[in-house]
Amino acid sequence: MRLVAARGVSKVFANGVRALDGASLDVGQGEFLSVLGPSGCGKSTLLRIVAGLTPPSAGAIEWPAGKTDLGFVFQEPTLMPWATALGNVALPLRLGGVARGEREARAADALGHVGLAGFEHTWPRELSGGMKMRVSIARALVTAPRLLLMDEPFAALDEITRHRLNADLLALWERTGFTVVFVTHSVFESVFLSQRIAVMAARPGRVLSEIAVDAPYPRTAAFRTSADYAARCRLASAQLAEAMAA
Amino acid sequence: MSARFVAPVVMGLLMLGLWEGIVRIAEVPPYVLPGPIVVAETLVSDWGTLAPSLWITLEITLEALAAAVVVGVLLAVLFSLSRWIELSLFPYAIILQVTPIVAIAPLIIAWANDVELSLLICAWLVAFFPILSNTVLGLRSVDHNLLALFELYGAGRWKTLIHLRLPAALPYFLGGLRISGGLALIGAVVAEFVAGTGGSASGLAWRILEAGYQLRIPRMFAALVLISAAGIAIYLALSLLSYLLLWRWHESAISPEG
Incomplete structure (x- = not known):
């Protein structure tokens, strides 16, 4: 199909x-x-x-x-430097009006899926290039889109x-x-x-x-x-x- | 840290010593050039006259800076929301900036009909442009992929402004604020010189003028020291504010390791 x-x-x-x-x-x-x-x-x-x-x-x-729904991952990680890994991943949910508790739980979940459990409160500048890209992928997947x-x-x-x-x-x-x-x-x-x-x-x-x-x-x-x-x-x-x- | 602190202090002490030495050896009379010790003594003995003037100048400076922040940021946001507003207003903001404050101060003083208000307007005029132009630059310097991302998730202008443009503009705004802090003080002092009116409410510039008329040169220097100290204090306070807001994430606030 x-x-x-x-x-x-x-x-x-x-x-x-x-x-x-x-x-x-x-x-x-x-x-x-x-x-x-x-x-x-x-x-x-x-x-x-x-x-x-x-x-x-x-x-x-x-x-x-x-x-x-779709998720988009750019060539650059394209993270907001003023937000933690969790804040960055939660962004699509925040813009979609999801309540704070739920969006943070789902963002933490998405971070876990890309192997970044425990890095929720890390700032982008503290992450390596590969880890930033993982955050970017987690952000694209946090809304559970059908197309990436x-x-x-x-x-x-x-x-x-x-x-x-x-x-x-x-x-x-x-x-x-x-x-x-x-x-x-x-x-x-x-x-x-x-x-x-x-x-x-x-x-x-x-x-x-x-x-x-x-x-x-x-x-x-x-x-x-x-x-x-x-x-x-x-x-x-x-x-x-x-x-x-x- | 230690070298950054020690080097300028040692340099300053050396210069002060040299100054005191020259004044003493050449027997320069204090009404031509007072030595730093005489200036310090005057600062203490005249504190009762100088302190109220310092507060008045500081009050005008801080009020003007606050007004500059409010107007500068609001205008910058308006500019970022509407290209037409920016095109029609920005040239006038530049005209206000490039016209020397000394030249328009007499007009403002004549129109405002209130010394304190006119001083406030002058200081504000000088202070607001760096905030405006830096914030406009910051609101525009947003990663275009992040903008695309916000569009993808259906964020309107308002959400894009709050969650993306304003945070992205914060470092630029703070850079402008640090410049404006010093300019507000300069604007307040210059306007006071132009107004030149003594009275119940008189700032440090008036003390300098007054001391000049009376040939009390040490007091002139003491007032000058206070103006410089006020400027440094404002700069340090704004630098601290900038650091507190940015240290977690912005490159400018990250100290090099080792």
Whole structure:
């Protein structure tokens, strides 16, 4: 069942740059979908259009079963420095008018899910880059949205932290069953995480091809070093190279 | 900490010693240049005259600063809510700022028809612009992704202002406040000089003028010392306020380790 679909979405910015030209994408209910493309291919713009943060110049976003709640994770942790981890995670609930006691309980719960139990009263400046990103993910998940949009969330992290967050994100996804649209420019990350990869081409941005990654879950560190993973990465790299040549 | 405290104190004592030494060795008469010891003695002996003046100047300064905070922040918020209000009013705020207070003080004194009120207006005029411009800058310097997040969760202008723009603007506002604290004092003193009226309610600037007429130079210096001390006290108090509000989260308030 489809959760959301982009239909021929185009975006021309005020400065005349054509970021997207007829991009189409189907996102299935409960799916983990990666959007893979070179920088400047408009993948972040597509994500913002799906989120409703940017209006498309042409085309439409369809929600077959009605628009759902969604969570958004930016490339930067985007935390409020004047609020504790708990305050940051509770923000969506606060803006939604949830009473203090309930929102703090739910925010503490969400922090626990991303492995930050005990860090409720820590200030963002006291957290490492990886921990800040965990807070950001907890904030996106605190409203229990059906769709999680992630815009290159781990691109600025070191490799060790990135691998750990990949594994933890997958575990959360398997346990909770939300839908993920994960924008990345890393072939390795997209193959490791997703069930399906949409490959985008740049100038103008459009979805050129799709790759199914039917390796079973749970995917562990062993999958990352398997021949199967290497073969899939090779295939995805070839598709990306084709997209960049197109 | 210790070096930051000791170095300026030692420097100050050396300069005071040098000053006292020069005055004594060259036998400079106190009506030309009194030494620091004479100034300190005058400060004690004339405290009965100087203290009420100090309170008057401080009162005007603090009232003007409070008014500057209220008007500056309110205007800044209005500007952030409406681009049109900002476009139409901001140039006039700049005009008020760049016009020398000495030049408009006589007008204000003539119009206000009340010395204390006119002094207050002058000090306020000088003090309010840094608060306004810094707060406007702060209200605008909001992470655009956080703004997007607030939009995503359906927060209107009001909630975005309360939960995002005002906290983000706080460090900028406090920076402006520290500048304005000193400017309010300067504005109050300058306006007093221009008003130049002695009477029942007369501040430190009037004491300086009066002492000048009477050639009581040590008293002039004593009043000057009090003005400086008041300025330093205001600055320290506002720095402390800024630290208390920001130390948990803002980079400016975090002391480097080691």
